[in-house]
Amino acid sequence: MSYSVKLEIYEGPLDLLLKLIEQNRVDIYDIPIATITDQYLDSLEELAEVDLELLADFLLVAATLINIKTRMLLPRPRVDETMEEEEDPRQDLVNRLVEYRSFKALAQALEQRYEGVLPRVYFRDPQELEPQVELHATLAQLVRSFRNVWIEREETEIPVKIPEGDVDIREQMQVIEEWCSKRRRGLKLQDLFVGAVSRREALVLFMALLELIRQGRVRAAQDEPFGPILISKTWSRENVG
Amino acid sequence: MLVREELKGAIEAILFARAEAIHVEEIARITGVSREDAQIIMTELAQEYNERKSGIEIVSSETGFVMCTRPEYHEYVKEASSPQVTRLSQAALETLAIIAYRQPITRAEVEAVRGVRADRALQSLQKRGLIEEVGKKSAPGRPVMYGTTGEFLKLFGLTSLQDLPPALEEEVHNG
């Protein structure tokens, strides 16, 4: 007798085996291994419809079944008197099937609770409160943010408008020169603008810087691409003198 | 048919699990009593909770009856709700940083630094109690100036604004 089954409806090879055992009304502890193996292999003919991952799992159990069948067909070795009763070749498989069957039953029991078939308790969703908010922030983040935004400011604020007459570029040029002479290694471009509280002040500083560079009184150098631009005083002969 | 006490219990259970308003007609349908009886029992139940000064109360609204916590106990409830950890958005953090280092500062000045509008960030920082209005600038339009609060110091574990680490080399030199 052949059982035509669709493998998709089985949860796996153990599930298929359990169904076959059930259909044959045989004792799980005394499986007629030859019959069940044949039926199992017949079922595998439907495998074309099963994805490969699943196929591997089904084939593994098929191999186990064939192995057990072979061992049971072989004449049993004479039992040594000192040895305990020889283990049934089916034992491992039976243990697995029994274990799997018990979990299937537990899954079903859970499902019944879930669907409210069995008496159960119900909980509620937490009340919608204004949640107690715990704010997380670190000082390092704060400082980093300030640096980022302050430095970015210089990059985004390229002067687009000539400042009005109330700004003294000459004065700012002097200021920059003073700063530079205090620092032998030079002054970072963005640090130049730290003190500036308004766009206009920053703008004037920038123009003053450009003018100084044009006159060759300070120079701007960048050691590496994207590195900091350093402003330093040009130590020309007249300056030294 | 349920006896009165059982009916009450059933309604309590329904209200508890429902977590939202349920109409008296639906209660009547589920418990199999008349609308009038359901209404009577509901009212009685609500009264019992009130008399007992229970932490739970049953209130009726136009959408039906709903079980909720009694307002008197809200501070405990608030304390019990698991705190949610939130972080400041980048925009809020940057705005806060500018205010911290350059306070007092007006919105326009913050915007000049960040190059984008700052009203939403300022609003959220103010709502969280991290910044506050500290005066008006003596400039046209007398714009509001912002500064950080004690809450701000607490959040960053500072005892005073002097504890703010120098953000730029310049500040070290100047200081």
Added chain:
Amino acid sequence: MLVREELKGAIEAILFARAEAIHVEEIARITGVSREDAQIIMTELAQEYNERKSGIEIVSSETGFVMCTRPEYHEYVKEASSPQVTRLSQAALETLAIIAYRQPITRAEVEAVRGVRADRALQSLQKRGLIEEVGKKSAPGRPVMYGTTGEFLKLFGLTSLQDLPPALEEEVHNG
């Protein structure tokens, strides 16, 4: 300091709003009473709910006290609660059962029991918040171990893992 009745009310409100198990120590902390007092009041409160045959009961589990509906009224609650929209697949249910009873357990161990790959089932259970990673096994490759969540208990109407339906005879038989 709260008087006894207020304390009860506060605890009721906390249990109601929290909607999940809360430890007696946390209740003590929130209400500002000693652990012992909190324990006494909790027990008294639970008894009152039982005597009144309220639709709500307060159960204690290993994770603390939790409010839920009294099982006797379960059919009314079921009727009143909105139907579960998504059902768990058979594969997911079996996987969940194995994890619930054998936790903490690795994927390979789950697969050994079911005889098929479990990654998809694990993924879907994890996405629904029913299981979570609870650590790594001290074995080659340090595989992830899974356990069930509080959400799992709630969904299946369990107040603690001890409430799981008892495992079957075969298990006893083997053990």
